[in-house]
């Protein structure tokens with residue numbers, strides 16, 4: 001890799017106050033998640049939709065929203081979690097609440113139960129096409145987190161339906177996908193019109209520019225979900241063949257997929273609805289990651305080539321699936337998808 005030049009590095013402060021607040025909040029939450037993942041506080045439960053949520057999801061949402069509120073209390077938050085499961089005297093709720101408090105206190109001893117539960121529940125905004133709001137996924141890839149694989153703390157700032165700031169904390173991601181010895185704990189921040197930057201989660205004040213890469217077909221690498229319910233692996237294999245993409249395929253949980261495309265380690269992220277799926281993608285699963293790829297010079301659309309529409313409430317109800325790429329392979333992939341999905 002080329003040595004850093006003056007133009008390829010910058011300070012977090014140069015991206016402005018909102019970026020500073022967002023990055024510091026994500027870094028803090030990432031730390032708490034790692035404390036839970038590697039310590040004694042892990043506990044998970046199943047939500048109504050049968051998906052898992054853990055002590056760390058709740059603690060991370062509390063930490064991020066508390067910090068964002070201190071930055072600007074007037075900006076509402078669309079967050080994935082709420083505190084219902086932590087309230088009341090039932091044994092599971094009490095146990096979970098105590099562990100969430102311990103997780104938060106590993107970083108912030110000043111927050112009491114009311115502050116923590118209140119912060120989590122402040123993430124109840126419904127979103128929409130006008131005004132500003134944060135979209136927060138306190139842990140994206142909870143299943144990956146529980147497997148000790150990839151997960152991300154993901155945050156986006158949406159302004160009149162457009163993502164203007166995106167931040168990802170990927171505590172279990174190494175700097176180089178092909179080097180298992182490389183440094184672990186990667187952060188990313190993108191500001192609309194100002195580029196995409198990477199940083200080490202241990203030092204978020206110093207940023208290095210991140211850009212997509214465009215290798216020959218033999219080296220174009222696909223990334224996709226580990227979970228077969230979240231994407232069709234069969235269809236992605238068909239798309240690769242039809243679009244002449246010949247590199248390897250890497251399965252990885254969470255918006256870390258956007259991060260590796262944005263930094264040039266992978267070149268295409270496909271999220272392809274399975275036949276008959278009625279799943280609407282959640283805005284917090286994509287807001288942060290999408291801007292990372294776009295500002296790194298890539299392209300992000302749905303499977304029909306339409307831009308993702310973040311102004312429709314909590315879901316991307318106007319979109320189907322996601323294609324994020326280095327830009328160069330995008331049109332061929334969309335054309336191949338049109339052939340496959342017309343049937």
Ligand SMILES: Nc1ncnc2c1ncn2[C@@H]1O[C@H](COP(=O)(O)O)[C@@H](OP(=O)(O)O)[C@H]1O
Nearest residue numbers: 139140141142143225226227229230253254279
């Ligand atoms: N049937 C489905 N299709 C697509 N995405 C789904 C899904 N069911 C759950 N998800 C989403 O997939 C996300 C994880 O994506 P990935 O497979 O890329 O790791 C989950 O985020 P959480 O882990 O934050 O709940 C969840 O929102």
Ligand SMILES: [Mg+2]
Nearest residue numbers: 051052080142
């Ligand atoms: Mg979830």
Ligand SMILES: [Mg+2]
Nearest residue numbers: 137140141285
């Ligand atoms: Mg998610």
Ligand SMILES: [Mg+2]
Nearest residue numbers: 080137139140
């Ligand atoms: Mg989540």
